[in-house]
Amino acid sequence: MVEIIQALWPVFALIMLGYLARRADFPGAAFWPLLERLVYFVLFPVLLVDRLAQADMRGVQLEWVLLAVLLLVAVGSVLCYLVRPRLKLSGPEFTSLYQGGVRFNTYLGLAATAALLGDQAMAYAAVIIALLIPTLNVTCVLVFSLHTGGRFQPGRLMKNLLVNPLIIACLLGLLLNLSGIGLPPPVASVTELLSRTALPLGLLAVGAGLSFKVLLDSRLAMLTSAGIKLVLMPLVGWGIALLLGFEPLLMQVFVLFAALPTATSAYILARQLGGDHAAMAAMITGQTLISVITLPIALQIALNFSG
Numbered sequence: 001m002v003e004i005i006q007a008l009w010p011v012f013a014l015i016m017l018g019y020l021a022r023r024a025d026f027p028g029a030a031f032w033p034l035l036e037r038l039v040y041f042v043l044f045p046v047l048l049v050d051r052l053a054q055a056d057m058r059g060v061q062l063e064w065v066l067l068a069v070l071l072l073v074a075v076g077s078v079l080c081y082l083v084r085p086r087l088k089l090s091g092p093e094f095t096s097l098y099q100g101g102v103r104f105n106t107y108l109g110l111a112a113t114a115a116l117l118g119d120q121a122m123a124y125a126a127v128i129i130a131l132l133i134p135t136l137n138v139t140c141v142l143v144f145s146l147h148t149g150g151r152f153q154p155g156r157l158m159k160n161l162l163v164n165p166l167i168i169a170c171l172l173g174l175l176l177n178l179s180g181i182g183l184p185p186p187v188a189s190v191t192e193l194l195s196r197t198a199l200p201l202g203l204l205a206v207g208a209g210l211s212f213k214v215l216l217d218s219r220l221a222m223l224t225s226a227g228i229k230l231v232l233m234p235l236v237g238w239g240i241a242l243l244l245g246f247e248p249l250l251m252q253v254f255v256l257f258a259a260l261p262t263a264t265s266a267y268i269l270a271r272q273l274g275g276d277h278a279a280m281a282a283m284i285t286g287q288t289l290i291s292v293i294t295l296p297i298a299l300q301i302a303l304n305f306s307g
Contacts, residue, residue, distance in 0.1 A: 004116065004296045004299050004300055004303075005296050007115040008112060008115060008116070008295065010115065011108065011112055011115060011203060014111075014200055014203035014207065015108075015203050015204075015206050015207035015210075016207055017204060017207060018204035018205060018207025018208040018210075019207035019208065020207075021207075021208065022207070022209075032205065032208040032209075035205050036205045036208075036209075039107070039201050039202045039205055040265075041165050043194060043195070043198035043201060044106070044107070044165070044166060044169070044198050045165045045168065046169070046194045046195055046198065047110070047191075047194070047195035047198040047199070048126055048129065048130075048166065048170055049169050049173040049176070049191060050173075050183065050188070050191040050192060050194075051123060051125075051173065051195070052123070052126045052130065052169075052170060052173025052176070053172075053176035053177050053182055053188075054182060054188065055120075055122075055126065055127075055177060056120065056123060057127075057177055057178065060123070060124065060250075062127065062131075064244050064246075065127055065128060065131060065250075065254075068237075068240050068244055068246070069128065069131045069132050069135055070135065071240050072236060072237055072240060073102055073132075073135050073136060075233075075236045075240075076101050076102040076229075076233055076236070077101075077102060077139060077143075079101060079228050079232060079233075080094075080097055080098045080101040080102065080228060083228070084097070087220065087221060087224060089221065091146075092147070092148055092274060092275050092276040093221060093276045093279055094143075095140075095144050095147050095148060095270065095273070095274075095275040096221065096266075096270055096276045096277075096279040096280040096283060097221055097224065097279075098140065098143045099140055099262060099266040099269065099270065099275070099280060099283075100221075100228075100229060100266070100280070100283035100284075100287065101225050101228040101229050101233075101262075102136060102139065102229070102233075102262075103136055103262045103263040103265075103266050104132065104136075104257055104258075104260040104262065104263060105260050105261050105262065105263050105288070106129060106133075106166070106202075106263065107199065107202035107203055107206055107264075108206065108260055108261065108288075109125060109129070109256065109257050109260050110122070110125055110126075110198075110199060111199045111203055112260075112295065112299075113125040113253060113256060114199065116256075116299065117249065117252060117253060117256075120249060121249055121252070121253050124249065124250050124254075125253050125256075125257065126170070126173065127174075128253065128254060129166070129170060129257075130170030130171070130173075130174060132257070133164065133166050134164075137164065137167075138161070140266075140269060141273070144269075144273040144274065144275060148273060148274035148275060205264070206264055206288065209267070209284065210285045210289075211282075211285055214278055214279075214281045214282040214285065215286055218276075218278065219282070219286075221279050221282070221283065222279070222282045222283045222286040222287070223286070225262070225283045225286075225287065226286055226287050226290050229260075229261065229262055230259060230261065230287060230290055230294040230295075230298075231294065233258045233259065234258045234294075234298035236258065237257070237258025237259070238255050238258075238301065238302060238305070240254070241255065251302060252299070252302045252303060255298060255299070255301070255302035256295075256298070256299055256302065258298075259291070259294065259295050259298035259299070260291070261288045261290070261291040262284055263284075264284055266280055266283075266284060267280045267281055267284060
């Protein structure tokens, strides 16, 4: 456990540095949205292409990982719907609880994987991301259409999936890998340098987006979402990995991603599609803080019981 905490300490330290810098207005309010765009549209896609294109995929059974991802999202969805009547949430409030219960922070996931589990684990993480991102985009948009009075538009959803830079990067990386083309050395040397900047800058951006002011107003929904995402989902992920017979390293990565706090981009989706964005901000902040405690515990369980 001590080794896990030591490895994760730089990850959470960068998040707090981002928070402090944003509150100190350094280097200026206009900087942080631009940084997030740079990470989301350039650096993170480059990182995913770099890792997927050069990963050793011989031991990765994509169909079983896809099944695991679908089961994880399905169980998370059921858990969210089970608690809704008890909390008496409105439609927009429920969409925030749903995103808080099933979505994951990609930046934190890859940073934690790199800090703890090594290069092959990064390849597994990239595969899981490649499958989780489109699955969650579809389910979240469906939930918004059901609970905010909006109309589900398959064409618009397909367009959003096709232009999502992370999905494009995952597909490109997998294509380069599975086709045997890979990355030419001159290109790989550039993507390697760019990918090194993605995680630290992404973590700073996560910290800059935290807001403690909203926690008290939505504390019940926040704590419920944290219970689902940070306590129950890692256990569900562990059970799915055992059921499907994942090898130890893949199980550890899968449990890690199941244990991650919700995505900061969930706030943007809540604003765009009529969700409760204030409650979403509270869940993002609260879960990120609580995960400082829960994530090392989940990883220790995965390490102890993955063979």
